Amino acid sequence: MLETPQFSPGLEGVPIAESAVSLVEGEAGRLTYRGYSIEDLTGDEGTFEEIVALLYDGELPDKARMEEMQVLFERERRLTDEQIELARMAAVGTHPMFALQSAVATLGPPDNDFERKVDTVVERGQSLIAKVGHLVGVIAQAAEGRSYEGPREGESHARMLVRMVTGKEPSELEVRVMDALLILQADHSAGNASTFTARVVASTKSEPEAVVSAAIGALSGPAHGGANEGSLRLFQQIGDPIKAEQEISRLLDDKFKIPGFGHRVYHVKDPRSKVIQRLADEVIEDGTQAADHYQIALTVEKVATDRLGDRGLFPNVDLFSGCVFEAIGIPIDFFTPLFAASRTAGWMVNMQEQWESGNRIFRPRQIYVGSAPRDFVTIDDR
Ligand SMILES: CC(C)(COP(=O)(O)OP(=O)(O)OC[C@H]1O[C@@H](n2cnc3c(N)ncnc32)[C@H](O)[C@@H]1OP(=O)(O)O)[C@@H](O)C(=O)NCCC(=O)NCCS
CATH class of the missing domain: 1.10.230.10 (Cytochrome P450-Terp, domain 2)
Incomplete structure (x- = not known):
């Protein structure tokens, strides 16, 4: 007979990945991204774009890399008219987290087998990080009955988000606060429920849009992002x-x-x-x-x-x-969608790491506590 393995409810203490992205030190009360403390990263100059570069590259970006990231965000956040329309339709009568989850899924490609495209894991991930923020703005405008007014040329991710979600021109302080909030929520080790979800879904060779929409579902619960x-x-x-x-x-x-x-x-x-x-x-x-x-x-x-x-x-x-x-004027229903816009960075970097570490499908086991095999009884004899 097989020995019954020890059961750890909520997988407490069970390692699920080897990761070099971020470290949560529970007793010391410390969080670092690639070795840098969140206190330092959220200083006056810190931007979300800088942190996305750090999470992907493992190093702080120099000025040239920062310019590259700004160009990338501006290019990749674009959405088609159909994608905007679908997101606006989803925003009516449902919590923005559900609207966001479905809008992200509709960004997926017509085919579905990421293994053949795994060399695009960085490109696709970074593109989604830019697009998810834009979608949050689209959903906020539709939820409040405002017309669509998309990202502006030269606008940072944080400024775009505050402007699109609140419908007002943000102050410098509000943009700085939004950057800091986005930085703080960008990653939190591989073991948190939504990032673990992202890794599980990635392990089935799913497309990045499927990974992010599943992770949004996990984040939406009141025990996590909600x-x-x-x-x-x-x-x-x-x-x-x-x-x-x-x-x-x-x-x-x-x-x-x-x-x-x-x-x-x-x-x-x-x-x-x-x-x-x-x-x-x-x-x-x-x-x-x-x-x-x-x-x-x-x-x-x-x-x-x-x-x-x-x-x-x-x-x-x-x-x-x-x-x-x-x-800073964010409506309450949009706190968690903004968290999702930020955490998409962590999900996507973890997806890349999941693939680079060999991407073995997650298949843990259960401890069966049900009935022993027994004879089927036809309906007349029950
Ligand atoms: C975060 C959280 C899900 C962690 O859960 P967990 O590690 O499984 O811990 P448990 O829910 O088993 O809680 C352990 C004990 O602490 C208590 N506890 C945990 N969080 C509590 C809270 N926010 N308020 C009051 N009691 C709490 C539980 O009731 C439980 O007590 P018991 O042993 O007498 O039954 C849990 O603390 C929680 O639900 N917090 C509120 C939601 C939240 O803020 N989530 C965001 C996390 S970043």
């Missing part, structure tokens, strides 16, 4: 910062899982949330709704840390990110 939306909805529900302490205590008594709190790997405060708080201090203006929500988030941090800190539960990236998105 938590940024969930935390702001909770703060809206609490409404008044004065009520926050009592409300959170009550929710914790009821065993409610606070969105934006807790993490499988981090057992200290998520380093991304510290960077986001730096942005919050810069961009959230006193007397605004975002300021009230941020105040509530700080109370949630205090109350929940007092109650759960000794169990290794602390704020994650999503406790404060919603307040910052809100401060």
Whole structure:
């Protein structure tokens, strides 16, 4: 008889890949991309395009490479009229994450066998990173009944996103904040649920569009990317910062899982949330709704840390990110689509790594706990 393997629910502690892209150090509370800390990468000059180059190349881009990336983004983000129309149709009456998932799938080619085209894995991946951002903008305009106004010449990815999603001309500060948010969410090791999904789908030789749309589905859940939306909805529900302490205590008594709190790997405060708080201090203006929500988030941090800190539960990236998105005018339904626009970079670089490491199809096993073989009974005898 075969020995029963040990079962690890949620694959906790089970390595699923060898990766050189990013490193999450749960005890130290550190996140690095190709060895560079996210604190350094989100400095005043950091852009999403720079981080895409770093994730792919393994090195920080020089000026010539940066210019190349800007040209690439401008060229590759173009969509056909049909693709724009389809995305606009998908945006009506459904959550933008579902619209985005279907719009990305419709970018796929007429044939379907990526193995024959694997030498284009970088090209196709980078093209999708540029296009997914554009699609988020298209969906936001359609969801609010605005007409299509696409990317402009010379516009950075972050500026395009803030402008298309909010419908307003962004300030320099808003663009810088968006760049930082995109950088912070671009990758988080191969083991997070959506990147693992991307690797599983890539392992079946699927096309990049199938990989990204599957990963968007995984990201949409409230236990993963959807938590940024969930935390702001909770703060809206609490409404008044004065009520926050009592409300959170009550929710914790009821065993409610606070969105934006807790993490499988981090057992200290998520380093991304510290960077986001730096942005919050810069961009959230006193007397605004975002300021009230941020105040509530700080109370949630205090109350929940007092109650759960000794169990290794602390704020994650999503406790404060919603307040910052809100401060720059992003509608709540678009927090997670913007996360997807950013994480497409991580998914695509992981897809490349998956192929370069030999791309063995994922086929783990189960532990069968069902009935032993038995005789079939015809319907009259049941
Ligand atoms: C992130 C998350 C999915 C990790 O899940 P996990 O590693 O499987 O941990 P579990 O859900 O098993 O939680 C372990 C314990 O901590 C508690 N816990 C975990 N997250 C909690 C939260 N946000 N609020 C309150 N309690 C929490 C659980 O209730 C559980 O308690 P129990 O042992 O008494 O049953 C989980 O912490 C969560 O759901 N957080 C909220 C959603 C979120 O912010 N997601 C974004 C992550 S970046």
